Amino acid sequence: MTLRDTIRTRSFLGSAALATVTVLTAVAGVVAGLIDPPETIVACLVFLVAVGVTAVFQQPIGRVPGLPPFGVAGALLVIALPAENPVLEVGLWVIAFFVSKAVSSRSPWMAAQWTGVGALGAIAFVALGRALIAAGLPAAVAIVLATAAHFAVVLAVYLAWQQFRWSADGGRGLSGISVPRILMVFALSTVVGLAVHVASVGSLGLLGTGENVELARMTVPLLMVALLFYGLAKRSQTRSGERRLSGVVDAARALPWDLTADPKEAMVEFARRAIDATEFEVRRTPPGRNEIGARYSALDTTDPQLNPESIAQADDDVANEHREDAVEPQEFLVASRKTGGVPFSADDELALDAIGHIASETARVRGAYDTLLDRVDRDSLTGLPNYNAFQRSLARLNEDRTYASGIAVLFIDLDQFKRLNDTEGHHIGDEMLSVVATRLRASVRPHDFVARVGGDEFVVVLTKLQSLAEAKGVTDRIVANIGAPASLAGREFRPLVSVGLAYSGHQETDPQSIVVDADHSMLAIKKSRRQGGPSSESSVGISPHRSSRINEIVARAIDDGSLNVVYQPIVNTLEDKIWAFESLVRYTHPELGRISTASLIEKAKGLGRMDELTRQVIATSLQSGREFRKLVPGVTVMTINLEVEQIRDEHVGAFLKDIVPRYPDVTLCLELNERSTKDIDDDLRAQAELFRELGMLIALDDYGSEASSVGALVRIPMDILKIDRSLVDNLEDTRQREVVRALQGFGDAFDYSTIVEGIETQDAVDVLVGIGVRHAQGFFYGRPAPFAQTMSRLKSYGAAGTVGRSAPTAAPAEATRAG
Template identity: 70%
Template structure:
């Protein structure tokens, strides 16, 4: 069930009582006619005064102040204050009749609706009669005019509010739904009544001669006392109305300019919400909505089309979702209907102007153009990534998707690549023609898409070559079963150009049970397996049936190798010096893990760490490194007593007692001569909690140092600088790679200043040349690490360096100038 917005509900309620509307129109007409008749029977002494009165009322009635804090209550003006001339007057019906006529003309000009203007005039006529005759009755009973006039105005506003409350069927609640008075603002009511009272009393005092202005008995002076206050009031409120109009025009212009300056709108934000946001800045309205029906009475709207290109779900990086209820094969038939950005004014407020409508139309046009450009851009990207013949993603799209699907999967989620080659395709092209070959390729593509699951991926990567990425697999057997189904579907007969053909394919399958460091290796293995099938055909294998070759993908073997190396403790630990550049001396080493397999060669550190995490052996690996590092540090310190600090790498979660924290508390006290520094990876600190901060403080009290490692790498956060207690800030090599760049140099200078302010030591990583070191010294950085001072080498080579050169930071080069000591 669709709910009606509060403003629209109140408007419908007000318009839904034609009897009350007709009564109000009749009252207004009767009041005006009666006034005209009274004027004819007893012409005014000063016709000019009547003209000035009508003009002043018409001008003043334009200026209104909202009486509610929310949509519902009407806007009120001070035009009623000019009725004060009828209180002491000799022909009050004539004065009220003229006032109603002027009020009607003013509302007609503003609303451009005679029926609405007549209703408002009838409502105002009842209130005006209550004011004038109520005040006259009070004055006749001896109540002073300065009391009778404010009470009469109170009666005027009370009658207006009461009639409007009835017309709105009581829908003045704060929410706009249901009967209530919550939307009414007492403060605004008091303001309007106060201003109207002040205007009425000043007008009344001048016209009655109480202020001794234009004193005299001449007719000209009497006319001046009557007309000048009216003209002054009209001029003041005309100026206020113009000022408001100028501010509204500025608002419209600023809203449109803001929408234009914000182009291109953020594609991650909902286009409808962005459009409504800019519309709210440009047009003063209570409610903005986007719907498929045109604007109704007392509303304005702009057409809006959210036309956009449909992107292949295989190329969309958002998770698969078919909740829209439109089957994939019919997606291209979906047509976006025209919608409308509709604005609904606060009830009783000043109606929309043509300028409001133009501003809203401009916002809607900008939004439509934004949607069109987005659609064209998405379509262009889609075409770049798509094979024009089959409609499948191409090789570039396949490469990106393979990386994404490999990275997004959980460790226990298997992935397989099928490399599919359409055999004897060249012969088909040469003998039957390319049009038949094209039809064969299109048929294979269609069958492939129909054979896989929604979260799998299909692409054409060459002339007669296709690949399929199977995801969310539990085993190699499951991937083989899906591959068998695909081959069975592809091998069914197909009728092309009046003849029947049976496609013949060779399929290479490579299965990966865990996330790969280099996912391209799966493709290579699948390709090799497919080529083996083709070679077997040439060597006498099955020639007339499709075949699948399964690759012995090596990911599971690497897992076994890494697990065995950790379990057996055969990993290698290497050490890289950390140097005080000012003194050109080594004061610490960072320990790093390495492993070289006799057959496979060196396994990259990133792959080693990744496999250890996936195998649940990361804590075990870290403990091995800690134990080896502390033992080595003791030996280093015996050779060079000043080198007593050893740094090791951890993720912040590992410092909990149940991971590595308990081990640290046991082993560190066994090496009192060594200062252990825990380098916590900056990316791992994003989820730090109070328990981890407390643990870090415990380690610091035990004499350990805390370093924030790799700061400045991709996705670094300023919050990491204050999220955990630390002693050392290690700046990533990416911020020191080009110190000739003023911006990069100033970033490093700023980080050094931050460290100085909080008494941290700063270490810049990746220093590979003397020029870098000299620039860093010039901007205040004292400590560095990198190939310029030494590559990571095993224990024996490190000991040899210390024995031969002591704590010298540079070997075979002139030392940099002394600039201070390490604190």
């Protein structure tokens, strides 16, 4: 048997013993009355009524709820002190006290226990009082001492019954007792006892002489005391009613309750204001003995994703159930009081029921509100928070972090998603979005946040970061998890993403700037793909605006000449021969990993080192081109990227005029970004013509990547037109094929060599050959590779464009200026 079971057993045995005392005392009184009947029944009835009415009045004796209350009903036992049949008086007193308690508590079992305690006190009162009077003490002294005995016995029995747990903290001890209150009730009982005794002096008690005057002397003081204390009891009940009403009104006036707080806690607090009880709790089991309760129902509407404390998260916790799947638990608000406390009334139950109803309605409204908010702030396809929820969470995460706590925003774009939708169907596209969303939630930490902010765009907020390196490490893990193969409709697809990372080491005055920087970095990654960057693997670009450390890294790499130059072949599709290499700059930091080309270029511009970077690439490319030609004489052209403004003498123009003549065996091609040619002037046009006279080639790069116009084709003298990969991402589309055919025809008419970028499959090569395209570049022919790997390829395969693949059917070769 456990300690709790032992305590319960002892408590039950004590309760049974007290109930037995009640029964025996009442029976003894009845038997005594039958053996020696009283002379007047009226006096008995008056005594019964007086005790029953007076028993309604009770005062607490403790500082905390739960300690037994005391009244003055015991003082009426002074009638039994001079009586000839005191057993009858005590029996009648016990019967009246029991009836009063049973009516008020609506629990005969509890009434029998309380009456048993009172019966022991009554016996002590009468026995001691009669003994003292018989010993010759004055009646007043006997009454005072008898009242003290009554109190002592009642307190001792209650204390033993409740196992000495009268401490303020609910443990063993007596600190919960209020001595002043006990003395006040004791003094009041003593005064009442003395008053009744004085008023009925000379009477022989209930067994008086039978004369009317004697009867009046006995009954009048009893009735007066009863009326007085009944009035006081009603006044106390009125105050209790006011308290109940105040608690219910407070609960109603507080509507709407704070939706961010726990409604159960608020409900208990309002119940505590309304009802005087020892304990309040919300539980699944209904109220038991000596308890009252009210039903409470509410939907569970907690959501970690829309709550950034856990945002981080919120998402945090991975997939959340939809509101429609929520269940409505049935619970009870229960008020309980320790054994011996003032019984609950019907009004107490009504007040508690009203508060429970208000709480249930509040929780229901809260659930409806949260459901509406969830629908407004959640993406229906993936279950992730949407753009609105992301904006609020970002502001809160930025505001709540400590000054030195870092956050990072990842702007994630699902590449080639439009093609997937168009070729496989929107249902496959939806499945892909769901897969990416699930992988994102599973990849982030509990305090991070994930949202879907557009069709194929996601945002992640990383929190509690110590450094950019930590943010980069988490990002790399996320990207790796997203890129795992996914089986959709029985076919395997590999998600490809472009990720822009913006790190913020301190609180931002405008957190939206982090999003803008991350978005720009993501767009730069996509642009770098069009310029020969990785197109079949996910990439991460770090915002150059967000980290001063990136400034230092890029500046040091340029100043130390530690940038890497990689080379991607440009192939004659008809002969399947390499005739040129495009030079591209790369840099991999030992701690942060690879810094995207777009970020590198943008940072170099911001640092004023773009011209120095370009000079290094030109020098390295010309030297590499000489080595390539020694192995394969047909590789004669090296192309480098720069903007039109850079060809001025004050930038790299003078450097070009000086270095190019040193490499007469290598032809340098300047790829000018199509966007940068919009503001070309006569001086730049003349500079371009001079470079062509010096043997250099001019190419218009990225044509078709944005809002390209025909005017771009005639703004500057050129030899090569490079068609952006965005115009050939779906050559099964007749419109794309015809656009490429038209541009090839335009190049033929104006003696331009046309190169199509972004070729990745043999099928694409076959389509291009079929429409007359003679030059191409892309992963199908080779990824950008460092100098050593490129040399190894040329040694092994020579000028072969397709290594390990079948070359396209040869067609008559045509002379071009570039090849």
